[in-house]
Each structure stands twice: as structure tokens, then as C-alpha cells.
Amino acid sequence: KAGVTQTPRYLIKTRGQQVTLSCSPISGHRSVSWYQQTPGQGLQFLFEYFSETQRNKGNFPGRFSGRQFSNSRSEMNVSTLELGDSALYLCASSTGGQGGSPLHFGNGTRLTVT
Amino acid sequence: GESVGLHLPTLSVQEGDNSIINCAYSNSASDYFIWYKQESGKGPQFIIDIRSNMDKRQGQRVTVLLNKTVKHLSLQIAATQPGDSAVYFCAETPWAGNTGKLIFGQGTTLQVKP
Numbered sequence: 037k038a039g040v041t042q043t044p045r046y047l048i049k050t051r052g053q054q055v056t057l058s059c060s061p062i063s064g065h066r067s068v069s070w071y072q073q074t075p076g077q078g079l080q081f082l083f084e085y086f087s088e089t090q091r092n093k094g095n096f097p098g099r100f101s102g103r104q105f106s107n108s109r110s111e112m113n114v115s116t117l118e119l120g121d122s123a124l125y126l127c128a129s130s131t132g133g134q135g136g137s138p139l140h141f142g143n144g145t146r147l148t149v150t
Numbered sequence: 151g152e153s154v155g156l157h158l159p160t161l162s163v164q165e166g167d168n169s170i171i172n173c174a175y176s177n178s179a180s181d182y183f184i185w186y187k188q189e190s191g192k193g194p195q196f197i198i199d200i201r202s203n204m205d206k207r208q209g210q211r212v213t214v215l216l217n218k219t220v221k222h223l224s225l226q227i228a229a230t231q232p233g234d235s236a237v238y239f240c241a242e243t244p245w246a247g248n249t250g251k252l253i254f255g256q257g258t259t260l261q262v263k264p
Contacts, residue, residue: 040193067249067250068250069250069251069252078254078255078256078257079194079239079254080254081250081251081252081253084249084250084251086250091249091250092249092250092251094251126193126194128193128194128250130250132249132250138184138196138199139184139196139250139252140196141186141193141194141195141196142193143191143192143193144192144193
């Protein structure tokens with residue numbers, strides 16, 4: 037099975053711009069979660085989508101948004117970029133089932149805001 | 151302000167020795183725990199998971215131990231190899247594991263000396 041695929045791998049944007057990141061989950065996985073990883077804060081949960089609905093949300097401002105399509109693919113959008121948004125953005129998928137199903141991560145999109 | 155990088159604890163072991171990586175988790179209600187390995191330039195890779203109704207679980211060369219009394223999790227790696235060098239994260243969730251919302255620890259860097 038192919039793993040979680042994230043595109044693009046690297047992005048450089050300017051403050052004030054917006055950006056869209058894409059994630060293709062493992063085939064059959066219905067849950068997609070997004071995380072932000074920085075040296076200062078570590079891995080922080082952004083949000084999770086399951087069957088096209090946002091199921092959980094972390095403590096990030098409304099500039100961070102996402103969506104999931106009927107094929108389980110997901111996109112994440114960040115508007116009005118700030119320097120502090122520079123980070124590795126990780127997507128993870130799972131079956132989303134009861135009782136625990138581990139997240140499987142992609143290799144991330146490295147976003148640099150200048 | 152300027153963000154400060156997390157100071158990750160480092161464990162340095164000799165190739166062939168056993169490694170033990172420890173993690174203190176925060177929420178006594180957490181009932182599902184996962185260990186991840188992250189190599190440079192890659193996303194976290196699933197190693198092993200354990201539910202709160204278990205004290206121990208074994209995988210290939212790895213064992214996870216859970217002590218709920220003191221909220222402690224450990225990952226044991228047998229016969230450590232150079233390819234085991236990476237940052238290791240523990241993650242927990244108090245939401246019965248049926249969610250993509252995990253709380254990650256700060257991570258431990260494992261260095262394997264040849």
C-alpha cells in the first residue's frame with residue numbers, strides 16, 4: 037500500500053499570502069489529521085477530518101482551515117501568513133475506528149514564510 | 151518574541167546494546183499510547199502502540215511498557231542498530247483512541263555509536 041502523500045514538499049511564501057497544502061491518505065483510511073511541527077513547540081494538533089466532517093480541532097487561530105473530499109483526500113489552508121507559521125506541516129491518516137487505530141504520517145510540507 | 155527550541159533529552163548507546171526511552175505522560179484519563187520514530191527529513195513513523203488495559207506489548211525488537219500508576223511509558227529497543235538513530239516520540243490520547251487528536255511528548259534523541 038502506498039503511504040501518506042503530501043504535496044508540495046517545500047514552499048516559500050511571503051507574509052500576508054495564503055497557502056494550500058495537500059494530503060492523500062493511505063487507501064481505505066477515512067480519517068485525516070494535520071499537525072504543525074516546530075522546534076519551539078514540537079508537534080501540535082491542528083484538526084482532524086473524518087468522512088468529510090471536521091471531528092476535532094486544536095488551538096490554532098481561524099486562519100488555519102481544512103477540508104476533506106469524498107475520496108478522503110484533504111487540504112489545509114493558511115491565510116494571511118505570519119512569520120511564525122514557518123513550520124513542518126504533517127498530515128496523518130488512520131482508519132479512524134473505535135478502540136485505537138494508529139496514525140500514519142506523511143513526510144510533511146516544509147513551509148517557510150519570509 | 152523569538153522562539154526557543156525544545157531541548158530534547160539525548161540517549162547515547164553503543165551498537166548492540168539495549169536502549170530504553172522513557173516518557174511521562176500527562177493525562178491520567180489517557181487510554182491509548184503510541185511510540186513514533188522520526189528520522190531527519192521524514193515524518194514520524196509508527197513503531198508500536200498499547201492500550202491502557204495492557205501493561206506490556208512486544209513487537210519486533212521493541213517492547214513498550216505502561217505503568218498507569220505513575221503515568222509512565224517506556225520503549226525498549228533490543229540490540230540497537232545504527233539505523234535506530236532518530237528522535238523518538240511518545241503520544242497519548244484520552245479519547246478512546248478513535249481520534250486523530252494525539253498529545254505528543256517533546257521527544258528523545260537516540261544516538262547509536264558504532
